[in-house]
Amino acid sequence: MTTWDSLYARRATRMRASEIRELLKLLDRPDVISFAGGIPDPALFPAREFKQAYSDILGGPEAERALQYGISEGSIRLRQWIVEHMGELGVSCNLENILITSGSQQGLDYIGKLFLSEDDTALVQWPTYLGAVQAFNAYELHFERLEPRANLEARDYLARAEEKGGAVKFAYLSPDFANPTGLSLDLEERKRILSLAGDLACAVIEDAPYQSLRYDGEPVRAMLALDCDCNGGIENSRTLYCGSFSKSLSPGLRLGWICAASEVISRLVLIKQASDLNTPVLNQEAMARVAETKFESHTARTNAIYRDRRDAMLAALEKHMPAGTSWTRPEGGMFIWVELPEELDASDLLERSVETAKVAFVPGRAFHPDGSGGNTLRLSFSCADTGKIEQGISRLGALISETVMSRQ
Amino acid sequence: MTTWDSLYARRATRMRASEIRELLKLLDRPDVISFAGGIPDPALFPAREFKQAYSDILGGPEAERALQYGISEGSIRLRQWIVEHMGELGVSCNLENILITSGSQQGLDYIGKLFLSEDDTALVQWPTYLGAVQAFNAYELHFERLEPRANLEARDYLARAEEKGGAVKFAYLSPDFANPTGLSLDLEERKRILSLAGDLACAVIEDAPYQSLRYDGEPVRAMLALDCDCNGGIENSRTLYCGSFSKSLSPGLRLGWICAASEVISRLVLIKQASDLNTPVLNQEAMARVAETKFESHTARTNAIYRDRRDAMLAALEKHMPAGTSWTRPEGGMFIWVELPEELDASDLLERSVETAKVAFVPGRAFHPDGSGGNTLRLSFSCADTGKIEQGISRLGALISETVMSRQ
Numbered sequence: 146m147t148t149w150d151s152l153y154a155r156r157a158t159r160m161r162a163s164e165i166r167e168l169l170k171l172l173d174r175p176d177v178i179s180f181a182g183g184i185p186d187p188a189l190f191p192a193r194e195f196k197q198a199y200s201d202i203l204g205g206p207e208a209e210r211a212l213q214y215g216i217s218e219g220s221i222r223l224r225q226w227i228v229e230h231m232g233e234l235g236v237s238c239n240l241e242n243i244l245i246t247s248g249s250q251q252g253l254d255y256i257g258k259l260f261l262s263e264d265d266t267a268l269v270q271w272p273t274y275l276g277a278v279q280a281f282n283a284y285e286l287h288f289e290r291l292e293p294r295a296n297l298e299a300r301d302y303l304a305r306a307e308e309k310g311g312a313v314k315f316a317y318l319s320p321d322f323a324n325p326t327g328l329s330l331d332l333e334e335r336k337r338i339l340s341l342a343g344d345l346a347c348a349v350i351e352d353a354p355y356q357s358l359r360y361d362g363e364p365v366r367a368m369l370a371l372d373c374d375c376n377g378g379i380e381n382s383r384t385l386y387c388g389s390f391s392k393s394l395s396p397g398l399r400l401g402w403i404c405a406a407s408e409v410i411s412r413l414v415l416i417k418q419a420s421d422l423n424t425p426v427l428n429q430e431a432m433a434r435v436a437e438t439k440f441e442s443h444t445a446r447t448n449a450i451y452r453d454r455r456d457a458m459l460a461a462l463e464k465h466m467p468a469g470t471s472w473t474r475p476e477g478g479m480f481i482w483v484e485l486p487e488e489l490d491a492s493d494l495l496e497r498s499v500e501t502a503k504v505a506f507v508p509g510r511a512f513h514p515d516g517s518g519g520n521t522l523r524l525s526f527s528c529a530d531t532g533k534i535e536q537g538i539s540r541l542g543a544l545i546s547e548t549v550m551s552r553q
Numbered sequence: 554m555t556t557w558d559s560l561y562a563r564r565a566t567r568m569r570a571s572e573i574r575e576l577l578k579l580l581d582r583p584d585v586i587s588f589a590g591g592i593p594d595p596a597l598f599p600a601r602e603f604k605q606a607y608s609d610i611l612g613g614p615e616a617e618r619a620l621q622y623g624i625s626e627g628s629i630r631l632r633q634w635i636v637e638h639m640g641e642l643g644v645s646c647n648l649e650n651i652l653i654t655s656g657s658q659q660g661l662d663y664i665g666k667l668f669l670s671e672d673d674t675a676l677v678q679w680p681t682y683l684g685a686v687q688a689f690n691a692y693e694l695h696f697e698r699l700e701p702r703a704n705l706e707a708r709d710y711l712a713r714a715e716e717k718g719g720a721v722k723f724a725y726l727s728p729d730f731a732n733p734t735g736l737s738l739d740l741e742e743r744k745r746i747l748s749l750a751g752d753l754a755c756a757v758i759e760d761a762p763y764q765s766l767r768y769d770g771e772p773v774r775a776m777l778a779l780d781c782d783c784n785g786g787i788e789n790s791r792t793l794y795c796g797s798f799s800k801s802l803s804p805g806l807r808l809g810w811i812c813a814a815s816e817v818i819s820r821l822v823l824i825k826q827a828s829d830l831n832t833p834v835l836n837q838e839a840m841a842r843v844a845e846t847k848f849e850s851h852t853a854r855t856n857a858i859y860r861d862r863r864d865a866m867l868a869a870l871e872k873h874m875p876a877g878t879s880w881t882r883p884e885g886g887m888f889i890w891v892e893l894p895e896e897l898d899a900s901d902l903l904e905r906s907v908e909t910a911k912v913a914f915v916p917g918r919a920f921h922p923d924g925s926g927g928n929t930l931r932l933s934f935s936c937a938d939t940g941k942i943e944q945g946i947s948r949l950g951a952l953i954s955e956t957v958m959s960r961q
Contacts, residue, residue, distance in 0.1 A: 148754060149816055152722055154670040154692070160823040166625075187617035195620065196611035203604035209595035212603065212805035217574075247655060251829040258691060262562040263671075279827035283666060284562070314560055346556055397620035399833045408557055415568040419687035421659040425807045425836060 159282040163275060164511045172505040178537035179505040180458075180524040183324055183479055189447045190395050194439050198431040207430065215426035217418040218410075219245025219402070223433040227388065230440075231404050234356070235370030236386070238379045241407040244414055247424050249354050249389040249401035253280040255416045256315070256350055256385060256403070261286045265311035268302065268347075272482075272512030272521070274324045277317055277352065288514045291316055293334040299344035315348040315385075316341070320368055322355040322478025325512045325523040329476060335368050339375070342383055348409075354389035354401070355478040357444050360452035362476035369404065380406050390432055392479070393444050398428040451479070457531035458524065458538060465542025467549050472524075479527040482509070484520060486549055491522040494548065502540040567690040571683060572919045580913040586945035587913040588866075588932040591732055591887055597855045598803050602847050606839040615838065623834035625826040626818075627653025627810070631841040635796065638848075639812050642764070643778030644794070646787050649815040652822055655832050657762050657797040657809035661688040663824045664723070664758055664793060664811070669694045673719035676710065680890075680920030680929070682732045682760065685725055696922045699724055701742040707752035723756040723793075724749070728776055730763040730886025733920045733931040737884060743776050747783070750791055756817075762797035762809070763886040765852050768860035770884035777812065788814050798840055800887070801852050806836040859887070865939035866932065866946060873950025875957050880932075887935040890917070892928060894957055899930040902956065910948040 165181075172181050202211050218224070224243040231238050246252040253276065261267070261284035268291040269277065278288070287309045289302060306313045316338055320330040330338070342349045351368040366374075372382040382405070389401040403413060417423070458481055462472055469486040483506075485491060491508035498504050509521025526534060573589075580589050610619050626632070632651040639646050654660040661684065669675070669692035676699040677685065686696070695717045697710060714721045724746055728738040738746070750757045759776040774782075780790040790813070797809040811821060825831070866889055870880050877894040891914075893899060899916035906912050917929025934942060 149814070149820075152668055152720075152754075152756060153820065154666070154668055154673070154722075156670070157667060157820060160820065160827065162823060163826060166826065184622055187621045190617060190620040192611055192616040192620060196608060196616075199607040199611060200604060203600055203607060208600040208604075209598060212598040212600060212803040213595045214592055214799075214804045247829045247832075250827075254828040258562070259565060260560055260562055262564070265562070276827070276830070283824070283827060312560075314562075346560075348560060391622075395620040396622045397833055397835050399829060399831070406557070412557075412561065412565060412568065415570060416691070418571060418574065419568065419658075419684070419691060420662040421655045421807060422684070423807070424655075425805055425833065427805050428833060428836070 156283050156285050159285065163279065165275060165507055168507065172499065177499055177503045177505050178529060178533050180526065180529065180537060181505040181507050182528060183523070183525050184528065185392055185396065186528045189450065191435060191439055191443055194435045195395065195431060198434040199427070201434070202427060202430050211427040211430050213426065215423040215429075217414050217423050219243065219424060220426055220429035220433065223429045223436070226433055226436050227402050227404070231386070234367045236367060236373055236379060236404060238404060242379055242404055242410055244403045244410050244417060245424050245429060246401045246403060246417070247421065248391055248396070248399040249352065249387040250276055250280065252387040252401055252403045253277050253352070254283070255413050255420070257281045257284045257286075258416050259409075259412055260314040260348065262311060264309050266302070266306040266309060266313045268313065268316040269514065270318060270323070271514065272325050272509060272518055273317070273514070274319055274352065275512055278514055287311070291318070291338070293318075293330055293338055299341060302345060313345045313347045315350050317350040317352065318368070319352040320365070321353055322358060322475050322480070324355070324478070325480050325507070325509065326482040327473045327475030327478050327480040328482070329365060332365055335365065335371055339368060339372055339384070347383070349384040351384055351386045353386060354392050356388065357393050358448060358451060358479070359477040360448055360455060382406055385409060390436070393440065394432065394435055398432055400424065400428060400432050451527060453531055454526040454529065454534060455481070457534040458526040461535045461538035462542070465539045467542070467546040469549065470545060479525050481524045481526065483522050483524060485522070485545065487520050488552060489545070489548060490519050492519070494522070494545070498541060498544055502544040504537045504541045506541070564691050564693050567693065571687065573683060573915055576915065580907065585907055585911045585913050586937060586941050588934065588937065588945060589913040589915050590936060591931070591933050592936065593800055593804065594858075594936045597858065599843060599847055599851050602843045603803065603839060606842040607835070609842070610835060610838050619835040619838050621834065623831040625822050625831050627651065627832060628834055628837035628841065631837045631844070634841055634844050635810050635812070639794070642775045644775060644781055644787060644812060646812060650787055650812055650818055652811045652818050652825060653832050653837060654809045654811060654825070655829065656799055656804070656807040657760065657795040658684055658688065660795040660809055660811045661685050661758075661760070662691070663821050663828070665689045665692040665694075666824050667817075667820055668722040668756065670719060672717050674710070674714040674717060674721045676721065676724040677922065678726060678731070679922065680733050680917060680926055681725070681922070682727055683919055685760065686922055695719070699726070699746070701738055701746055707749055710753060721753045721755045723758050725758040725760065726776070727760040728773070729761055730766060730883050730888070732763070732886070733888050733915070733917065734890040735881045735883030735886050735888040736890070737773060740773055743773065743779055747776060747780055747792070755791070757792040759792055759794045761794060762800050764796070765801050766856060766859060766887070767885040768856055768863060790814055793817060798844070801848065802840065802843055806840055808832065808836060808840050859935060861939055862934040862937065862942060863889070865942040866934040869943045869946035870950070873947045875950070875954040877957065878953060887933050889932045889934065891930050891932060893930070893953065895928050896960060897953070897956060898927045900927070902930070902953070906949060906952055910952040912945045912949045914949070
């Protein structure tokens with residue numbers, strides 16, 4: 146059987162390993178300070194609360210139901226919590242507006258499956274979340290660049306999509322503390338994109354896994370909330386909101402959700418039913434219990450810790466980075482995005498950084514569907530304490546300074 | 554936003570709610586004896602063992618890892634157990650031949666995604682597992698009927714697939730105690746299908762969720778094991794084996810696996826990465842602990858109970874069904890398949906059965922991609938005790954007898 150390649154679907158040619166995931170395997174060395182992984186600090190997980198929740202469920206009358214198949218829509222108790230959470234974000238909705246997904250990544254896959262025929266177009270920002278590109282790629286689409294700060298003309302997008310043999314199906318954005326830049330969209334930008342989507346008659350995908358990780362500044366209204374404001378409620382809204390428990394309580398339970406018009410949710414439920422029947426009821430029930438009692442206090446506690454780490458990293462960058470280097474100053478999330486002098490390549494730098502400075506990061510090219518961004522890199526401050534952050538950025542700054550000097 | 558339909562992908566037209574799942578919601582009435590749901594008896598789940606496992610993991614040094622993201626391939630400890638389990642089935646393999654999936658349903662979705670381009674062909678038995686039809690439908694294929702007892706000519710299938718604009722990508726079968734018929738393929742039939750797949754140069758999907766639920770008779774060698782025997786090992790085999798913990802230990806953790814050549818597994822890992830990153834590590838670690846200590850003894854205990862229920866149902870059918878009705882005599886699994894006299898329609902019968910006899914089952918048409926099978930029905934004996942089985946089949950037999958008489 147040496148002919149596997151000839152049996153694969155056409156889409157298989159677009160499936161590639163995440164460079165970042167492969168990179169992370171190499172960078173997992175005890176002597177290296179890593180700012181590479183974009184994951185929450187596992188020391189902050191509420192393990193005690195989860196232990197109690199699993200014990201209560203499996204030791205009580207709910208055990209049989211928790212270990213059985215469940216409904217594809219997701220557990221009522223967890224959806225109820227999400228309905229209230231969405232209400233706090235300005236989105237008035239009901240149980241039938243929520244689908245529980247196995248992490249918000251699964252939400253992106255299902256959205257691709259529901260909307261994208263071959264040669265359709267999705268609008269995305271550059272740089273963008275790599276996992277979204279991977280999820281959508283399975284559906285053989287084209288990407289067009291969305292630049293929220295520029296003048297956006299629907300007719301240009303429509304013409305290009307038609308040239309490519311399909312239609313613009315959605316705009317995909319992460320408006321709060323985006324991976325990889327850490328940047329948020331302001332109110333004006335959010336409204337401009339909703340208006341563009343109206344002109345394009347396409348959907349908007351609001352990917353919001355970092356939404357609750359705000360460390361300062363005022364919250365900006367969710368795009369789904371703005372859409373509901375303008376159009377008389379969620380049933381008339383074109384926005385699909387993808388939420389996640391991964392960055393707030395735990396990624397290990399793989400729990401996220403999509404909140405949207407019930408017509409769209411009912412379609413996504415059919416996709417869920419055909420693709421994995423349901424997300425584990427046991428995990429949903431455990432998450433509901435922990436979210437009900439701990440979401441507020443836990444995110445307040447972890448946000449204070451992440452805020453200190455962000456501040457430490459910003460201070461260290463200020464102190465150690467040479468002139469000609471710039472970076473973002475995010476109000477939340479896990480990432481700072483660095484632009485090096487144009488002549489530097491972050492992939493080359495990484496190799497030397499791991500060998501000599503013993504510091505790891507992710508080169509920024511991976512986040513650009515067009516392969517640009519060679520002089521950019523992503524730093525994550527979520528998993529290192531403030532001492533390690535000062536130490537690591539100091540060593541990285543010295544290496545970059547040396548590199549700049551040697552080229553002058 | 555009233556234009557959702559125009560935004561959906563072409564494949565959305567093929568997504569329909571499972572008639573069975575919708576039906577089960579209606580049939581969930583305390584006054585009805587249900588032989589409809591094809592699910593394990595929740596009273597038999599090893600809840601105590603799962604409680605202990607979750608408590609050990611979340612109270613110990615593994616908690617942080619169990620609540621964090623994990624690798625897409627799946628937990629090493631659980632894959633190690635599966636490697637040994639596959640070894641007992643005659644398949645010599647390694648960790649890189651196993652992908653953990655969120656139930657074997659997810660395995661079917663990923664297999665569709667990897668192999669099927671629009672207008673490709675899959676060969677399936679009639680009747681067949683409805684969930685497989687739903688999973689594959691998303692990839693816009695054609696189904697051709699595979700009849701393991703007939704003379705199979707590769708050239709006929711090749712010509713028809715080409716006419717339809719694609720190629721035969723795989724044959725899908727459930728060789729052990731299939732849903733819905735309860736029937737197994739004998740050694741000769743398994744070999745015949747492997748040989749046909751060789752002539753077609755296509756893959757074989759061996760869907761084996763009921764494999765460990767054998768109540769009597771001799772085990773028949775797994776198709777993957779036969780393929781390995783003939784072709785010098787798993788790396789040269791064309792068979793993908795889909796296993797599941799859902800019918801043996803618990804469906805609620807949503808854990809299954811695919812076992813195949815490492816080249817295929819590495820492709821499926823990329824699909825997993827892009828679609829939900831990984832199956833929850835916590836659940837995998839808990840399942841590994843329970844499987845290691847309890848799989849043998851637990852399946853022996855539950856098989857004894859299911860055997861009694863099957864025997865009770867077969868005895869009751871013998872006693873209460875009128876002449877002209879026939880049924881299968883499965884050696885394992887959860888299902889008995891009934892053929893009514895040709896002039897009867899099982900959907901009509903169900904309506905009256907629920908109202909007057911207070912007995913529920915699933916009409917067989919749902920399992921036929923071509924809409925045939927109107928006079929067939931599926932009975933599940935997994936969730937009712939032997940007393941209820943005698944009572945329910947007695948009432949159903951009386952109703953069928955009446956119906957036959959009234960038409961004479």
